[in-house]
Amino acid sequence: xxxxxxxxxxxxxxxxxxxxxxxxxxxxxxxxxxxxxxxxxxxxxxxxxxxxxxxxxxxxxxxxxxxxxxxxxxxxxxxxxxxxxxxxxxxxxxxxxxxxxxxxxxxxxxxxxxxxxxxxxx
Amino acid sequence: xxxxxxxxxxxxxxxxxxxxxxxxxxxxxxxxxxxxxxxxxxxxxxxxxxxxxxxxxxxxxxxxxxxxxxxxxxxxxxxxxxxxxxxxxxxxxxxxxxxxxxxxxxxxxxxxxxxxxxxxxxxxxxxxxxxxxxxxxxxxxxxxxxxxxxxxxxxxxxxxxxxxxxxxxxxxxxxxxxxxxxxxxxxxxxxxxxxxxxxxxxxxxxxxxxxxxxxxxxxxxxxxxxxxxxxxxxxxxxxxxxxxxxxxxxxxxxxxxxxxxxxxxxxxxxxxxxxxxxxxxxxxxxxxxxxxxxxxxxxxx
Numbered sequence: 001x002x003x004x005x006x007x008x009x010x011x012x013x014x015x016x017x018x019x020x021x022x023x024x025x026x027x028x029x030x031x032x033x034x035x036x037x038x039x040x041x042x043x044x045x046x047x048x049x050x051x052x053x054x055x056x057x058x059x060x061x062x063x064x065x066x067x068x069x070x071x072x073x074x075x076x077x078x079x080x081x082x083x084x085x086x087x088x089x090x091x092x093x094x095x096x097x098x099x100x101x102x103x104x105x106x107x108x109x110x111x112x113x114x115x116x117x118x119x120x121x122x
Numbered sequence: 123x124x125x126x127x128x129x130x131x132x133x134x135x136x137x138x139x140x141x142x143x144x145x146x147x148x149x150x151x152x153x154x155x156x157x158x159x160x161x162x163x164x165x166x167x168x169x170x171x172x173x174x175x176x177x178x179x180x181x182x183x184x185x186x187x188x189x190x191x192x193x194x195x196x197x198x199x200x201x202x203x204x205x206x207x208x209x210x211x212x213x214x215x216x217x218x219x220x221x222x223x224x225x226x227x228x229x230x231x232x233x234x235x236x237x238x239x240x241x242x243x244x245x246x247x248x249x250x251x252x253x254x255x256x257x258x259x260x261x262x263x264x265x266x267x268x269x270x271x272x273x274x275x276x277x278x279x280x281x282x283x284x285x286x287x288x289x290x291x292x293x294x295x296x297x298x299x300x301x302x303x304x305x306x307x308x309x310x311x312x313x314x315x316x317x318x319x320x321x322x323x324x325x326x327x328x329x330x331x332x333x334x335x336x337x338x339x340x341x342x343x344x345x346x347x348x349x350x351x352x353x354x355x356x357x358x359x360x361x362x363x364x365x366x367x368x369x370x371x372x373x374x375x376x377x378x379x380x381x382x383x384x385x386x387x388x389x390x391x392x393x394x395x396x397x398x399x400x401x402x403x404x405x406x407x408x409x410x411x412x413x414x415x416x417x418x419x420x421x422x423x
Contacts, residue, residue, distance in 0.1 A: 060347035064367060067354060071363045096348050097355035 023054035026062030159240030366422030
């Protein structure tokens with residue numbers, strides 16, 4: 001029997017910085033449950049880091065979600081930094097032109113450093 | 123709903139008209155050969171060419187209607203008309219399979235050598251049609267690549283099957299006649315007609331599965347969804363929010379609805395310009411697509 005795809009979302013908040021760890025698959029099955037939860041977090045914070053290290057797959061439904069998140073972030077003049085995407089995820093972002101507007105850091109440490117620098121400037 | 127007459131549609135119609143007359147001649151020849159010989163293979167060949175003529179006639183009628191606009195006479199969309207035609211052909215093929223199978227079983231129980239002038243008529247026509255079907259298969263494959271649709275796909279497969287069928291019938295008749303002094307050669311004809319029956323059954327299953335699949339309104343394939351998102355990403359700064367995307371396919375047509383929110387401070391002319399650019403870019407990238415962009419400020423399911 002095939003296992004139902006899942007997405008695990010871990011949310012941490014440190015000093016006004018919201019860190020989201022996504023693990024699993026972001027597709028048409030998992031996107032609906034992830035959407036409202038992440039939007040609620042976006043609406044709370046001005047600075048978000050999304051760790052994609054354990055995200056193994058993203059479909060068009062997942063891409064649509066990221067587009068929605070980026071639009072909401074931009075509307076609130078907030079900042080969202082994605083970090084540590086695997087080769088497959090990065091390739092998907094590339095072919096779908098998402099690299100034109102996504103801010104990507106190679107590791108969580110780099111993303112946190114950028115976020116902290118951004119906070120200091122603010 | 124109306125469909126504009128396009129260069130592709132007209133060339134498809136012209137190709138199908140040519141195929142209709144070629145098929146008609148083929149049916150006349152196979153009918154004569156079948157009536158003048160007691161061969162199961164020739165019965166199978168007659169039924170097979172009749173099926174092909176029915177398929178071509180229906181496709182021709184469907185394409186003519188698509189090119190001239192369906193008006194209000196066909197309520198379910200012209201894309202579906204193609205699929206319903208394919209399903210009808212599938213039913214005729216299923217019936218032919220049953221007739222050929224019954225005849226083959228009878229010939230195995232009561233075997234006999236094939237004979238009659240019809241065999242020579244068939245051999246002559248198989249040689250000619252081997253060449254004709256080979257070239258028509260290549261022509262349809264080219265058309266199918268430039269304007270993909272379930273209809274053109276089924277035409278391409280049909281002519282490949284005919285080409286292989288001609289070679290097979292030629293071989294079967296040749297062997298039955300050359301080896302007629304052996305008792306077991308009586309079984310070549312029913313065995314070969316069973317092979318033709320099975321090939322018809324296989325093609326029938328393919329037509330049923332693809333046409334039924336296309337008849338159901340369904341969402342787009344993943345790679346096409348990504349094309350839409352890639353264009354929305356390219357125009358990221360032109361709109362304020364993405365509230366939803368709906369897409370479906372009906373036959374060869376693709377319908378996309380995108381729900382966007384724009385900056386209320388923007389002029390109507392600027393919004394119109396952005397909408398036109400997004401719509402144009404997606405329609406260029408997605409062959410056979412019709413894109414509608416709706417303005418909304420609320421999420422759409």
